[in-house]
Amino acid sequence: MTTFPADFVWGTATASYQIEGAVAEDGRRPSTWDTFARTPGKVWNGDTGDVACDHYHRFAEDVAIMADLGVDAYRFSVAWPRVVPEGTGAVNQAGLDFYRRVAETCLEHGVQPYVTLYHWDLPQPLEDAGGWLSRSTAEAFAEYARITHEALGDVIGSWITLNEPWCSALLGYAAGVHAPGQQLGTRSLEAAHHLLLGHGLAVQAMRADGGEAPLGITLNLHAVRAASDSEADLEAARRYDGLGNRLFLDPLLRGAYPEDVLADTGTTEWFAERSDDLATIAEPIDFIGINYYSAHTVAAPEDGRFSDPSLPTPTPGSERVVTVDTGAEKTQMGWEIHPDGLVDVLAQVHALAPGLPLYVTENGSAWPDEVGPDGRVEDEDRRRYLEAHLEACREAVARGLPLKGYFCWSLLDNFEWAFGYDRRFGIVRVDYETQQRTVKRSGEFYRDFVARERG
Numbered sequence: 257m258t259t260f261p262a263d264f265v266w267g268t269a270t271a272s273y274q275i276e277g278a279v280a281e282d283g284r285r286p287s288t289w290d291t292f293a294r295t296p297g298k299v300w301n302g303d304t305g306d307v308a309c310d311h312y313h314r315f316a317e318d319v320a321i322m323a324d325l326g327v328d329a330y331r332f333s334v335a336w337p338r339v340v341p342e343g344t345g346a347v348n349q350a351g352l353d354f355y356r357r358v359a360e361t362c363l364e365h366g367v368q369p370y371v372t373l374y375h376w377d378l379p380q381p382l383e384d385a386g387g388w389l390s391r392s393t394a395e396a397f398a399e400y401a402r403i404t405h406e407a408l409g410d411v412i413g414s415w416i417t418l419n420e421p422w423c424s425a426l427l428g429y430a431a432g433v434h435a436p437g438q439q440l441g442t443r444s445l446e447a448a449h450h451l452l453l454g455h456g457l458a459v460q461a462m463r464a465d466g467g468e469a470p471l472g473i474t475l476n477l478h479a480v481r482a483a484s485d486s487e488a489d490l491e492a493a494r495r496y497d498g499l500g501n502r503l504f505l506d507p508l509l510r511g512a513y514p515e516d517v518l519a520d521t522g523t524t525e526w527f528a529e530r531s532d533d534l535a536t537i538a539e540p541i542d543f544i545g546i547n548y549y550s551a552h553t554v555a556a557p558e559d560g561r562f563s564d565p566s567l568p569t570p571t572p573g574s575e576r577v578v579t580v581d582t583g584a585e586k587t588q589m590g591w592e593i594h595p596d597g598l599v600d601v602l603a604q605v606h607a608l609a610p611g612l613p614l615y616v617t618e619n620g621s622a623w624p625d626e627v628g629p630d631g632r633v634e635d636e637d638r639r640r641y642l643e644a645h646l647e648a649c650r651e652a653v654a655r656g657l658p659l660k661g662y663f664c665w666s667l668l669d670n671f672e673w674a675f676g677y678d679r680r681f682g683i684v685r686v687d688y689e690t691q692q693r694t695v696k697r698s699g700e701f702y703r704d705f706v707a708r709e710r711g
C-alpha cells in the first residue's frame with residue numbers, strides 16, 4: 257500500500273469568526289458576519305459568533321489538544337477586524353499580539369501555523385463602502401495582508417490569502433445565504449473579480465515585504481459529473497464546472513477568465529474592461545489549497561425538476577442546472593459522500609498547473625453527534641467519512657499528484673455559518689454550555705492514522 261511522503265503535512269483547520277468569540281474584545285470591531293448573524297432569520301436559531309468556542313481565551317488548551325493528536329500543522333484564520341478594525345487605517349496592536357500568541361503557542365508544541373488572511377469576516381465599514389463589489393476593498397485587503405505579513409512573518413509557516421472566493425462572491429452577493437446577504441445575480445461576478453484582484457495585490461505586497469513563507473489561496477472546488485452523456489446534461493456540467501471551478505482556477509493559473517462563463521453570465525464586456533488586472537491575479541503562487549466535501553452529479557432541468565439547491569436559485573446559471581440525487585450516502589448537510597471526487601479535483605488542478613503543490617485545506621463532515629453516558633462521542637459516521645477521504649489522499653499520492661498535506665475540517669465543533677451551532681464538524685466536541693472539549697472517536701482515529709502513517 258502506498259505510503260505518504262515523510263514530509264506530508266497532517267493538520268486541522270478552523271476559522272476566526274467560527275471559533276474565537278470575544279467579538280468586541282481588545283479592539284475588535286464588527287465584521288459583516290456580526291451584522292448578518294444579528295439580522296433576524298439569517299442564521300439558525302439566531303445564533304451568532306459572539307462566544308462560539310471562546311477560542312480567543314482558550315487557544316492554549318486547543319493547541320495542546322492538537323499536540324496530543326500529533327498533528328503537524330494548524331490552519332487558522334486571522335480576523336481582519338481584529339488587526340485593522342475599520343478595514344483601513346489604524347492598526348490594532350492587541351489583535352496582532354493575539355495571533356502572535358497563537359502562533360508561538362503552536363510552535364512551542366511543534367505545530368506549524370498556517371494562516372488564512374480572509375475567512376469571510378470583512379470589517380463592516382468596508383461593506384458599507386461597497387464591500388467586494390468595490391475595487392477599493394481589494395486594495396484594502398492587500399494593505400491588511402501586508403501589515404499582518406510584516407508583523408507575523410517570523411512565526412507563520414504558510415499564508416493563504418482567501419478562503420473560498422466562490423462562497424464570498426456567489427453565496428454572499430448572489431444567493432444571499434451568507435454575509436452580506438445580497439441577491440445581485442451576475443453582479444456577484446464583480447465581487448469574484450475584486451476578491452481575485454485582492455488576492456493578487458496581497459501576494460505582490462507580501463512578496464515585496466520579503467520573507468520565505470509559501471503563499472497560496474484556498475478554493476472550494478466542486479467535482480462535477482454529468483448525469484448522462486446527453487448534450488443537455490453535458491452542457492449543465494459545463495456550466496456548473498465553469499461557475500464553480502474555472503471562474504477561479506483559470507484567472508489564477510492561466511491568467512484568463514473562462515470565456516464561456518462570461519458569455520453565460522453576460523459579463524464579457526465588464527471583464528474585458530478590466531483585463532489589465534489579470535497579470536496581478538495570476539501572480540505566481542507557491543501552492544493551491546483545495547477544500548473538498550462532495551461531488552455533484554448535474555443535469556439540465558426538465559419539467560418538474562427545480563434549480564440546483566446547492567447553487568442557490570439566484571446564482572447565475574443555476575436555473576439551467578439541477579443536481580441529481582445519485583442515491584449515495586449523504587452527510588447531515590445533505591452533501592453526497594464521494595471520496596473519489598477528491599482525486600478528481602486534485603487531478604483537475606494538476607492538469608492546469610502541473611507540479612504546483614496542492615493541499616487539502618479542508619475536508620470533513622457534519623453528523624448529529626450523541627454523547628454517551630460515559631461522556632464519549634462515538635461518531636462512527638464521521639470516522640468513516642474521514643477514513644475514506646484519507647484513503648482518497650493516499651490514492652492521489654499513489655497516482656503521483658503533488659498532494660503535500662491534508663487539513664481536517666474541523667478541529668472543533670463551531671459556528672457553522674447560516675446553520676449556527678446546529679451542525680457539528682469537529683473531531684473534538686465542544687459543549688457550548690461549559691466550553692468543555694472532548695476528543696471524539698474520529699479525533700482518536702485521526703491521531704492513530706497520522707501516527708501510523710508517519711511511521
Ligand SMILES: OC[C@@H]1[C@@H](O)[C@H](O)[C@@H](O)c2[nH]c(CCc3ccccc3)c[n+]21
Binds near residue numbers: 271547681
Ligand atoms: O461547511 C463546512 C465548512 C465551513 O465551516 C468552512 O468555514 C468553509 O470554509 C467551508 N467550505 C465548504 C464547502 C463550500 C460550502 C461552504 C458553505 C456552504 C456550502 C458549501 C464547507 N465548509
